[in-house]
Amino acid sequence: MTTTTHPSAPTPGSSQSATSGPVAPTSGAACRLRPVPLEAVSITGGVWAARRQINGDVGVPAGRERLESAGNLDNLRIAAGTTSGTARGPVFMDSDVYKWLEAAAWEYARHPSEELLAAQREVTAIVAAAQQPDGYLDSVVQLRGGERYGELGWSHEHYCAGHLFQAAVAQVRCTGERGLLEVAVRLADHLVRTFGENGRHDLDGHPEVETALVELYRETGNRDYLELARFFVDARGQERIVAYGREPAYFSDRVPVREQTTVEGHAVRAVYLGAGAADVAIELGDDELLRVLERQFAAMEATKTYITGGLGSRWDGEAFGDPYELPPDQAYAESCAAIGGIYWAWRMLLATGDPRYADAAERKLYNGFLAGVSLSGEEFFYVNSLHIRADALADESRSPVHGRRPWFDVACCPPNIMRTLASLPGYLATTDTDGVQLHQYAPGTVTAAVPGGEVRFSVETEYPWEGLVRVRVEQAPDSEWTLSMRVPGWAEGARLQVDGQEQSAPAGAYAQVTRSWRAGDTVELSLPMTVRFVAADERVDAVRGCVAIERGPIVFAVEHVDQADGLVVDDLRVDPSGPTTAEYRADLLDGVTVVTARGRADNHTTAEWPYRPDGDGPAAYGRDVDVTAIPYFSWANRGVGPMRVWLPRT
């Protein structure tokens, strides 16, 4: 096992006053890379700055109101005895409160407003008041009078606890306030007393507490939390969880984690478990577990991931399908699954230093994740379809068809999106003993510890719309260190320019420059921003004969509203050998690059039995047309109409 320690890594229990990111491995952790703390990274422009500002200005305040109107806060108040009533909503209502608190904490790091701090204090007090004397806390169980942990396969008690722990860690790291952490520690201690090798061997049907317990360990230094997380990871896979009409596979409980070779069942559960197991592997230096997780992640990428990075192809059970079962029209691709995939990928990146995990995170961030929130910042997709047909708009029971919504009865996605946007700077850069690694590109600044001192550099870029990323060193110690910049797997032909000298930058690796840096030094990475027509492995049956359009890290979609009058999206084909244009349009969709390609519009006039002798179908006649594509993430922001990511080839 390769263990790399680093002078700036926190010791457990030491970070009580320093702020940090959402994932802060201890100094003894077995990770190749260590996150640059969230507060040492600023994002000052581009897509992410805009989305993060709207998240803070609109999304987080709106979320606070939803917690009131949906009854989440009342559930806690009733549990505290400060108001009366009965529990509302599903069993995991508390988790939305905690995810909102977590989002508010990270947002406070971006923009420390007194109003937001006051709101956090108020909600924290509501949570604290609901906690029972022995530390137990779950308002729905308390109100509905069920036995504590009596139906843990479905009760989500650990899941809610995990979100509380993450919120508490975020709050102390961003505001320095310890109120929520005290609640979290009391509940975590209750879990430690109740579960584990010498306690109950039950498991929550929904993983989440594992990663949260590890982060609480990192914050507090209490190793019991790490041990309990390890216990929960290793206790899984005994086929014990059957609940809510679902079999063990749904709960990631069919196969022990260390024997599993892929991901299966409920997608969010599976990837949250992956993230938690990775945290355990990192903190325990458990190389065997890490290898297992690499294998699982690789299988997920190769066989169960949409081109958008979306995860989970089945509405039934919100689940991963079989390998290559990835129909665009029936895609589920829950926003929370993309988020969990990003969290898992980040931990794998820290553990291994392998850029493919940063590639995976980037794809999910710009596509499967970012599509989950409207440009207005207050409406959300739960399900992310990749193909809406013209006739799909009639039936309102199919959620993505009628667009994003402000909230849901099962409201996991909105606050999950909020906390992810708010904590984004924590996922951009890392350090190791040699220097700094830049994984994701956004305009801003990074301050990081390197051998010999602290470096500060700016990042200037129009990425993801343009391929040039310029790093300008603003301050550096008098020592040699390495700057590593990720060259995405799609970026064949990338070039790196250092002080006017060009060198190649292999795709799917880090372009590295080792030297003594001085203020004013610049490095320019040029990523090729050609329009790419992408085809799927032929085992992805549902998109055989189709291509998707990519440019940079962006997956494009063809939306009805952008096509010439009279063109029907489902009649379009695209010519991958034809010319394309890519134009940045500041006026469109808060600023996006629009791609046009050549294609054909077929005439589909028949409405008869659709299966005919091969070669015997009506001749496809039609006309040459331009096909206009926008970033997938921006679809459904001008009303909702037909859309497709995959188009048949001409």
Added chain:
Amino acid sequence: MTTTTHPSAPTPGSSQSATSGPVAPTSGAACRLRPVPLEAVSITGGVWAARRQINGDVGVPAGRERLESAGNLDNLRIAAGTTSGTARGPVFMDSDVYKWLEAAAWEYARHPSEELLAAQREVTAIVAAAQQPDGYLDSVVQLRGGERYGELGWSHEHYCAGHLFQAAVAQVRCTGERGLLEVAVRLADHLVRTFGENGRHDLDGHPEVETALVELYRETGNRDYLELARFFVDARGQERIVAYGREPAYFSDRVPVREQTTVEGHAVRAVYLGAGAADVAIELGDDELLRVLERQFAAMEATKTYITGGLGSRWDGEAFGDPYELPPDQAYAESCAAIGGIYWAWRMLLATGDPRYADAAERKLYNGFLAGVSLSGEEFFYVNSLHIRADALADESRSPVHGRRPWFDVACCPPNIMRTLASLPGYLATTDTDGVQLHQYAPGTVTAAVPGGEVRFSVETEYPWEGLVRVRVEQAPDSEWTLSMRVPGWAEGARLQVDGQEQSAPAGAYAQVTRSWRAGDTVELSLPMTVRFVAADERVDAVRGCVAIERGPIVFAVEHVDQADGLVVDDLRVDPSGPTTAEYRADLLDGVTVVTARGRADNHTTAEWPYRPDGDGPAAYGRDVDVTAIPYFSWANRGVGPMRVWLPRT
């Protein structure tokens, strides 16, 4: 409106002693064709005789035991006070009892055993004892103490009543016994007193009572039942039914029947409603309603039907997808939906005389329906996938993957399959004022009323394995009448031979011979039994670039077990321009024709990110192979392994 009456058509209330089929329009009904009564058609050989015998010998007796072990009968006994306990199972438990009773009645017509009659009497007595003094009957509501019809959106009280009515009609038609009919009439009268224009305007969330009320009207002559059926049909579509987390579309309640242009929502609900509405249209001579139903059925056929005739592509909500949303791997295609589709098609055929409805029924019968039952007759598919991948076998939570099962918690399909097999002779032939129409071909005899008297003829055929269908007149009156034989839509090039004279027989129409017939006259219809490679309309995205294999009315499937050692079904391609063979194998799967085609086996060795620049994928290399296909209906009878109906073209 064209109304054809016929001397042999029953007058309402007149059929109390005559046996008849499952659908017996009254003499005043507006139908072009009238069913030849079930007892006037015998099936003496071939696929259907074999399946029907096993259904009677094994399926029906096993079903009786399941009603005991699953608690259906106990629910009724507890309601009657003859035993104690609490209700088991879902709300529609009674309906399984009624469907079994209906199956037993039709089976008694095939094979009148005293044992089966005794079993019917016993179960009938259990049902009768549970009925309340005012006629109300629903054991689950009675036992769980809910308000009668208080949650009709989900309670299935009318649905269960409908199955009771159909069972009662079957029983009196096949056994002459009136015990169940008396129960049915009491309950139907209770419904008439409670619902309708002048009563409650509520609707059951699951259509079924509409078609059943019409049949009860046909049997009893009580026009109130017909009027109530019409009321239920026309009251639908007000968007009032929201239950069980489902929206009105799920319940076919989004759009009024007369305004609907397609089918949507829960597939079984939609097609049962179509069947009931067709019955209403027939009995009321409601031409406007009939036109609406023709349009809906045509849209279903053109855009929402699998090649197997299977209906409903979404697991979520067991629902129809959008038009052309027909992924083979995520197909739901519930057995009950195929059955409902057959029932609807039959009524549309009676109403219109259009052979396309008989084509649709045939496709469903031999494929989507027949796949629902094992060759052993006692295991059933609820869901009928069209593509099982090699890796699908791990997760046991996906029902079709692990094969047919003896029964289900929601056990609608098994007794539905039993009653359909048992009543099959009722769906083969019709008469009109000109003569006899033969719609489906099976060896046996038909006796039917024609102008001037009664005709009796035999049918000799090896169909669906061979294309020759020979009709031999055994007895005929001394008058001129027309024999019509359906030429399926796929049968281009069919020929008809009468007394050695050949004439053409256009596909998708009836080949007709009008003459004075004498005993010994023969007609031979020759249907071309070439192997057909069939492609889908390109809007069926999920099978673009693929072909399916058909021969005669049979859709074929490529099942793992039949391929040469080492061949993986998901690696196979098929060459539609290559040679094929078709061989009947008496030793295989109770006797089936096996098709072989030429193809390629690709090597899929990579397991990496599956989306690559168009044209940039690893070269497909592989080898020429034979691809072996069996009838889809017979798959999963030798264990369960990978299977696919659609294969990529070479």
